[in-house]
Amino acid sequence: MSLARRIIPCLDTDGTRVVKGVHFEELRDAGDPVELAARYNAEGADELVVLDIAAARDNRPTFLETIRRVAEHLAIPLTAGGGIRSLETARAVVRAGADKITVNTAAVERPELLSELSAEFGAQAVVLAIDAKRDGTGWQVRIRGGRQATALDAAEWALRGVEMGAGEILLTSVDRDGTQSGFDTELTAAISKSLSVPVIASGGAKTPAHFLEVFTRGEADAALAASIFHDQAQSIRALKEYLRGNGVEVRLPC
Amino acid sequence: MKVTLIDYGAGNVPSVERALRRLGAQVEATNLAQKIAAAQSLVLPGVGHCAALITALDARGLREPLIEAIGRGAAFLGICLGLQALYESSEEAPTLRGLGLLPGRVTRLPDEVKLPHMGWNTLKSVRASRLLESVSSDAYFYFAHSFAAPAAGNETVAVSAHGREFVAVLEKGNIRAVQFHPEKSGEAGAQVLRNFLRAAA
Numbered sequence: 001m002s003l004a005r006r007i008i009p010c011l012d013t014d015g016t017r018v019v020k021g022v023h024f025e026e027l028r029d030a031g032d033p034v035e036l037a038a039r040y041n042a043e044g045a046d047e048l049v050v051l052d053i054a055a056a057r058d059n060r061p062t063f064l065e066t067i068r069r070v071a072e073h074l075a076i077p078l079t080a081g082g083g084i085r086s087l088e089t090a091r092a093v094v095r096a097g098a099d100k101i102t103v104n105t106a107a108v109e110r111p112e113l114l115s116e117l118s119a120e121f122g123a124q125a126v127v128l129a130i131d132a133k134r135d136g137t138g139w140q141v142r143i144r145g146g147r148q149a150t151a152l153d154a155a156e157w158a159l160r161g162v163e164m165g166a167g168e169i170l171l172t173s174v175d176r177d178g179t180q181s182g183f184d185t186e187l188t189a190a191i192s193k194s195l196s197v198p199v200i201a202s203g204g205a206k207t208p209a210h211f212l213e214v215f216t217r218g219e220a221d222a223a224l225a226a227s228i229f230h231d232q233a234q235s236i237r238a239l240k241e242y243l244r245g246n247g248v249e250v251r252l253p254c
Numbered sequence: 255m256k257v258t259l260i261d262y263g264a265g266n267v268p269s270v271e272r273a274l275r276r277l278g279a280q281v282e283a284t285n286l287a288q289k290i291a292a293a294q295s296l297v298l299p300g301v302g303h304c305a306a307l308i309t310a311l312d313a314r315g316l317r318e319p320l321i322e323a324i325g326r327g328a329a330f331l332g333i334c335l336g337l338q339a340l341y342e343s344s345e346e347a348p349t350l351r352g353l354g355l356l357p358g359r360v361t362r363l364p365d366e367v368k369l370p371h372m373g374w375n376t377l378k379s380v381r382a383s384r385l386l387e388s389v390s391s392d393a394y395f396y397f398a399h400s401f402a403a404p405a406a407g408n409e410t411v412a413v414s415a416h417g418r419e420f421v422a423v424l425e426k427g428n429i430r431a432v433q434f435h436p437e438k439s440g441e442a443g444a445q446v447l448r449n450f451l452r453a454a455a
């Protein structure tokens with residue numbers, strides 16, 4: 001009995017359709033969230049993340065109907081986020097079917113949001129998403145979909161976020177995101193070692209070897225990817241078989 | 255099969271309801287004492303802080319009807335906090351009284367491991383049970399918790415481990431409970447819910 005490392009497909013949506021882009025830019029259509037969610041659920045994904053990436057950009061309300069439709073097809077945990085700035089919005093997202101909520105920019109602007117969410121839903125339901133960009137010897141926190149710099153150090157912010165009530169960190173390398181050149185294992189290991197909560201590595205995945213590296217050298221508890229799964233360039237089952245063959249404990253559904 | 259789902263505002267009520275409906279159960283989500291007192295089968299979901307569950311049950315006057323219904327033989331399934339609430343107390347909310355249907359105290363998992371214990375883990379069977387019938391011994395289940403019940407009692411039918419062993423599945427007469435989330439545990443979780451529905455029928 002030991003905890004399996006998790007593979008988490010992510011659906012970046014514009015509220016209703018799945019989109020993809022490089023470095024958070026140049027968005028294009030990548031499919032229907034409900035179809036993709038049902039496929040990942042069947043293929044052995046361990047969780048699913050659905051983000052409304054347009055919400056932060058356009059300040060639009062989130063995409064409750066999409067969450068509702070996706071949740072209908074899932075028998076695995078669902079994390080939803082994008083534009084959650086208040087307890088009221090989070091309640092609506094949870095009522096629509098999300099098991100966890102992820103917050104990013106709003107938590108940087110008002111860290112108390114993490115405590116409010118944690119008090120209401122429990123730390124296990126609060127995922128602090130951090131977009132980190134290499135800055136000298138450390139990493140700087142970026143907000144608004146990676147486009148805006150902050151004065152925060154990513155490692156310090158992650159620690160503070162956990163103190164404030166986050167039960168998990170979704171750590172995206174802004175440098176690697178969309179490049180398919182592999183996870184930033186150095187960033188992931190630095191954050192994962194310093195924290196008492198699980199870390200989900202994100203940004204840059206392409207090959208099974210990238211996942212193996214982020215679970216071993218990067219000490220990630222989970223790894224997230226989007227486009228390689230959407231394109232069917234990588235099947236989740238084959239990825240998990242590869243990881244198990246290389247000594248990483250993963251859940252292989254029957 | 256009619257199931258009364260105790261809806262005191264827990265985050266996972268909708269997904270438990272969806273999962274039971276998918277299996278053909280007729281689900282009534284309620285926070286009314288008289289419906290709980292009269293129920294033939296009861297599901298107590300829960301996720302988050304155990305104080306939220308206990309205070310919500312007491313604020314709505316649901317503690318006594320729930321204990322009465324279980325006492326007269328209603329099939330009961332506790333999920334996550336719904337398992338922890340069965341014990342006398344929890345370290346998570348030391349001043350509150352649990353339902354006290356099982357002896358012992360729920361404690362925090364050791365700090366040497368990352369908490370919450372979040373993700374998919376396997377079970378070790380202690381003895382045969384209805385809930386784990388036709389479930390493969392290497393099946394994974396989804397957990398999301400930092401506190402857990404001691405595995406010492408004879409109600410324990412399977413344990414899991416994260417830092418220490420803890421109760422993952424228990425059965426004591428008509429009382430059944432799981433620490434993991436069957437509603438989020440894929441096909442293995444659906445089989446556990448199906449087994450509960452059969453045992454309750």
